[in-house]
Amino acid sequence: MSRKVLFYIVRRFLYFAPTILALLILVFFISRVIPADPAALVAGEMATPQQIETLRHYYGFDKPLHIQMVLYFQQLIQGDLGKSLYSGRKVITDLFDRFPATLELTIVSMMISILVGIPLGIVAALKRNSVLDHMLRGLTVSGLAIASFWLGIMLQLSFGMWLGLTPLGARIGVPEPKFVTGLFILDSILTLNGNALLSALKHIALPAITLAFPSFATIMRFTRSGVLDVMQKDFILYERAMGLPPGLIVYKYLLRNAVISTVTQIGLLFGLLLAGAVVIETVFDWPGLGLYAYNSIVLSDYQAILGVTLLAGIAYVAVNLIVDVVLTLIDPRKAEE
Amino acid sequence: MDQNLKEALLVVTKLIVQFHTDRGVVKALDGAELRVGKGEVVGLIGESGCGKTTMARSILRVLPSGGRIINGAVFFKGRDLLAMEERDLNTSVRGKMITLIPQDPFNSFNPVFSVGTQIKDILKWKGEAKANRGIDETIIWDMLGQVQIPSPEGQLKKYPYQFSGGQRQRLMIAMALLPSPDLVIADEPTTALDVTVEAQILRLMTGLVRGREISVLFITHDLGVASEVCERIVVMYAGQDMEDGPAEILFSDPRHPYTIELLESLPNPEGKIRDIPGEVPSLIHPPEGCRFHPRCPSARGSCSRQRPERVEVALGHWTRCFHPVR
Amino acid sequence: MSGLRLAWIKFSRDRLAFTGFLIILCLILTALFAGVLAPYPEDTFKIRPAERLKPPSLKHFLGTDSMGRDIFSRLLFGARITLIISIIAVGASLLIGVPLGLIAGYFENWLSELIMRIADVFLSIPQIILAIFLAQTLGPSIPNVILALSITYWPWFTRIVFAETRVLKNAVFIEATEALGTGPLQTIVLHVLPNVSSPIIVRSSIGMGYTILTAAVLGFLGVGAQPPTPEWGVTIAESRQYLPEAWWYATFPGLAIFLVVLGFNMFGDGLRDILDPRIRRGFE
Numbered sequence: 003m004s005r006k007v008l009f010y011i012v013r014r015f016l017y018f019a020p021t022i023l024a025l026l027i028l029v030f031f032i033s034r035v036i037p038a039d040p041a042a043l044v045a046g047e048m049a050t051p052q053q054i055e056t057l058r059h060y061y062g063f064d065k066p067l068h069i070q071m072v073l074y075f076q077q078l079i080q081g082d083l084g085k086s087l088y089s090g091r092k093v094i095t096d097l098f099d100r101f102p103a104t105l106e107l108t109i110v111s112m113m114i115s116i117l118v119g120i121p122l123g124i125v126a127a128l129k130r131n132s133v134l135d136h137m138l139r140g141l142t143v144s145g146l147a148i149a150s151f152w153l154g155i156m157l158q159l160s161f162g163m164w165l166g167l168t169p170l171g172a173r174i175g176v177p178e179p180k181f182v183t184g185l186f187i188l189d190s191i192l193t194l195n196g197n198a199l200l201s202a203l204k205h206i207a208l209p210a211i212t213l214a215f216p217s218f219a220t221i222m223r224f225t226r227s228g229v230l231d232v233m234q235k236d237f238i239l240y241e242r243a244m245g246l247p248p249g250l251i252v253y254k255y256l257l258r259n260a261v262i263s264t265v266t267q268i269g270l271l272f273g274l275l276l277a278g279a280v281v282i283e284t285v286f287d288w289p290g291l292g293l294y295a296y297n298s299i300v301l302s303d304y305q306a307i308l309g310v311t312l313l314a315g316i317a318y319v320a321v322n323l324i325v326d327v328v329l330t331l332i333d334p335r336k337a338e339e
Numbered sequence: 340m341d342q343n344l345k346e347a348l349l350v351v352t353k354l355i356v357q358f359h360t361d362r363g364v365v366k367a368l369d370g371a372e373l374r375v376g377k378g379e380v381v382g383l384i385g386e387s388g389c390g391k392t393t394m395a396r397s398i399l400r401v402l403p404s405g406g407r408i409i410n411g412a413v414f415f416k417g418r419d420l421l422a423m424e425e426r427d428l429n430t431s432v433r434g435k436m437i438t439l440i441p442q443d444p445f446n447s448f449n450p451v452f453s454v455g456t457q458i459k460d461i462l463k464w465k466g467e468a469k470a471n472r473g474i475d476e477t478i479i480w481d482m483l484g485q486v487q488i489p490s491p492e493g494q495l496k497k498y499p500y501q502f503s504g505g506q507r508q509r510l511m512i513a514m515a516l517l518p519s520p521d522l523v524i525a526d527e528p529t530t531a532l533d534v535t536v537e538a539q540i541l542r543l544m545t546g547l548v549r550g551r552e553i554s555v556l557f558i559t560h561d562l563g564v565a566s567e568v569c570e571r572i573v574v575m576y577a578g579q580d581m582e583d584g585p586a587e588i589l590f591s592d593p594r595h596p597y598t599i600e601l602l603e604s605l606p607n608p609e610g611k612i613r614d615i616p617g618e619v620p621s622l623i624h625p626p627e628g629c630r631f632h633p634r635c636p637s638a639r640g641s642c643s644r645q646r647p648e649r650v651e652v653a654l655g656h657w658t659r660c661f662h663p664v665r
Numbered sequence: 666m667s668g669l670r671l672a673w674i675k676f677s678r679d680r681l682a683f684t685g686f687l688i689i690l691c692l693i694l695t696a697l698f699a700g701v702l703a704p705y706p707e708d709t710f711k712i713r714p715a716e717r718l719k720p721p722s723l724k725h726f727l728g729t730d731s732m733g734r735d736i737f738s739r740l741l742f743g744a745r746i747t748l749i750i751s752i753i754a755v756g757a758s759l760l761i762g763v764p765l766g767l768i769a770g771y772f773e774n775w776l777s778e779l780i781m782r783i784a785d786v787f788l789s790i791p792q793i794i795l796a797i798f799l800a801q802t803l804g805p806s807i808p809n810v811i812l813a814l815s816i817t818y819w820p821w822f823t824r825i826v827f828a829e830t831r832v833l834k835n836a837v838f839i840e841a842t843e844a845l846g847t848g849p850l851q852t853i854v855l856h857v858l859p860n861v862s863s864p865i866i867v868r869s870s871i872g873m874g875y876t877i878l879t880a881a882v883l884g885f886l887g888v889g890a891q892p893p894t895p896e897w898g899v900t901i902a903e904s905r906q907y908l909p910e911a912w913w914y915a916t917f918p919g920l921a922i923f924l925v926v927l928g929f930n931m932f933g934d935g936l937r938d939i940l941d942p943r944i945r946r947g948f949e
Contacts, residue, residue, distance in 0.1 A: 029798075130404075143930060242440050243399050259450075277793035299888055339840055
């Protein structure tokens with residue numbers, strides 16, 4: 003890795019740091035400054051006035067704002083995100099607990115979108131304006147217009163209820179595999195647990211496909227236009243004129259240029275997936291952060307939602323940073339910026 | 340040198356090429372003809388849109404989508420390239436017997452691969468035994484030296500954006516010469532470059548080519564450049580070839596009315612530029628017969644109905660005109 | 666032929682954009698005339714326990730829901746809600762985002778940097794999650810949903826206006842007006858703004874689609890509209906416990922969402938193709 007690339011990476015880190023800081027401040031602002039009574043919010047609907055007062059004192063809401071901000075950051079650094087009303091445990095514990103489920107779902111969805119989206123995008127571009135291309139483009143357009151929770155329900159209805167092919171919810175139907183990473187699919191492979199693997203796969207199928215659908219549509223669309231764009235370029239003409247084998251042109255030269263435009267989208271896609279996770283987990287009863295968020299909404303568990311929001315924001319920024327770095331490795335021109 | 344004595348390397352006959360676009364069918368080449376002899380530098384000149392680049396792309400059979408070769412033949416070393424199998428063409432002709440120096444050195448390199456990778460890939464995939472024969476880098480370094488790229492050993496790892504325009508064009512020249520081709524098609528190789536760089540590149544090209552008995556089809560719209568570099572010149576207009584003759588004679592004693600107009604449009608010492616009256620015709624609805632007839636001062640009679648045949652008006656000098664000048 | 670007429674002809678030839686336009690038109694008409702079009706307009710508040718969960722029939726086109734209310738009528742009124750929420754939300758985002766984008770793009774100082782960084786921060790949290798957070802803080806209701814949506818969508822407008830303004834800023838004609846002594850405000854409003862209007866319009870259409878989806882999600886999660894409001898997302902949420910028997914209950918509201926968002930997306934895409942002069946046509 004050249005020095006220039008290294009410098010670029012460091013610069014990007016420095017760029018994102020204030021963003022995260024600002025994010026934390028934004029959340030502080032929304033949770034402490036906007037509400038009429040932050041203590042009541044945190045205490046929940048069932049709280050008595052006395053309980054609210056206790057909470058107010060405990061969290062320091064009775065102190066002046068700037069002191070509150072200091073306390074807020076202190077707590078954050080220590081990883082203290084308060085207590086969940088629902089579970090009674092620390093929010094941070096809850097988050098760690100639910101994290102693997104969402105991670106697994108997100109990874110599988112991302113893989114589906116990429117492994118299906120990129121090839122289909124390339125095919126659509128190479129066979130431009132054919133019947134296949136039109137069908138695929140129809141799919142792309144639908145993918146961005148369908149409400150994912152509705153799609154999930156429809157799939158649940160058809161495959162789960164009417165056809166009985168897939169389970170209706172939850173993450174696994176047999177006892178969980180031994181804990182290694184917390185990702186059931188990985189763990190069942192690592193512990194050679196065939197039963198668990200099968201069950202895990204059956205359970206993740208519908209949620210992952212549903213979650214993947216909008217991202218897959220976006221990836222396919224961008225890959226297609228990326229390939230079409232590159233196909234027009236002078237260097238492709240030159241490569242053809244100089245007799246490079248067509249297979250080489252497509253799979254080596256064209257692909258890399260086209261994939262670049264797709265990789266820039268992956269950061270965005272991750273955001274889509276995160277957002278989608280909330281509804282998908284709700285529909286499929288998937289015990290991850292999304293379902294946790296939903297339950298917290300229903301119960302007005304404010305601290306929990308605050309925790310989820312913070313986590314989502316930080317994760318999103320982190321992923322974007324990683325994508326940026328990866329892009330630089332693929333396309334060295336970026337380091338020049 | 341007498342045209343007849345030179346063995347014909349490339350003979351393009353009656354080439355008809357069309358493009359299907361949203362606006363209609365563009366009749367880009369209308370029975371165009373061209374001959375390049377062994378070791379000859381032939382210039383193909385004409386205004387933009389006259390079909391020069393289409394001719395180049397048709398010879399190599401790399402037309403953009405929408406482009407179709409309707410009729411004609413391209414004989415190269417005795418074989419009709421248009422009748423060849425695509426695979427054959429790719430492994431034995433393109434990038435091997437016929438190479439290209441493209442117009443825009445800035446965009447003709449793939450930006451995300453190193454220069455070395457691209458050069459090697461062009462050399463690798465040729466001939467019957469395809470696949471990864473190791474390419475001897477010293478041969479490449481040698482050629483880079485010949486095109487005056489300093490310290491060639493370290494350059495292969497670099498990326499295209501790290502080179503200047505002039506250097507990139509030198510690399511292009513190197514890539515065109517490395518496969519030891521019989522014919523190099525240079526498509527406006529200096530148009531995208533500074534005037535000062537242009538002179539160097541032209542000198543370099545003519546020097547390299549002369550030593551090796553390589554034919555060059557030199558495409559340009561710049562008459563000055565053509566006169567410096569080319570032995571013979573073919574003049575094209577609106578998809579038709581108009582005149583074909585030795586460079587000095589074409590410039591001193593042009594016979595086709597279009598060539599005359601073209602030469603007169605050059606800035607003269609007083610700096611006056613004379614426009615050729617009329618407009619370049621639409622290639623979707625081109626004029627009948629000789630396509631220059633609507634703007635031709637000598638046009639009469641069959642000019643608007645029939646396309647003139649090639650007539651030898653002097654030794655080695657052809658014209659397609661019913662009423663050649665003088 | 667005037668530019669407008671030419672644009673209209675191109676537009677009507679583009680089947681995709683035109684279909685989208687028709688769909689949007691239908692949506693607007695439905696929302697306006699829901700009271701007249703609905704066979705059972707009173708079903709936004711009246712309940713008929715006797716007719717619970719009846720499948721689609723001549724009497725009830727799309728069946729009835731858990732309270733015996735006619736789903737078709739409620740969908741029509743839902744269109745009104747959806748349209749109102751989205752128009753106001755997108756409108757507000759536009760009013761916040763565009764001026765900020767213009768300022769950030771035109772000036773090249775600390776203010777621009779600040780504006781764009783703030784936009785980045787708002788974009789750093791996925792919109793739905795931020796909207797949920799805001800809605801929970803303010804309390805679930807339709808006005809708060811509109812507020813949450815506006816606050817989370819404006820950065821998109823700012824980004825695109827910023828990019829276009831930056832490009833334009835260096836255009837010769839802007840330099841010319843500056844040289845003539847036109848003040849920045851005038852330059853921005855009279856010269857820059859008309860030229861960035863196309864991307865703004867395209868973005869608005871796509872933004873409508875996106876906002877409708879997000880509003881439905883919020884309704885589904887119970888964060889926005891509350892029962893008995895006939896909002897499409899809320900209806901789907903209600904329907905869940907009655908599946909698989911009452912399949913019509915979940916299917917039709919979702920189809921409505923799909924059609925409407927599709928319409929806005931197609932329209933926006935078609936507009937982009939027409940308005941963007943950078944799209945290449947023809948050969949080479």
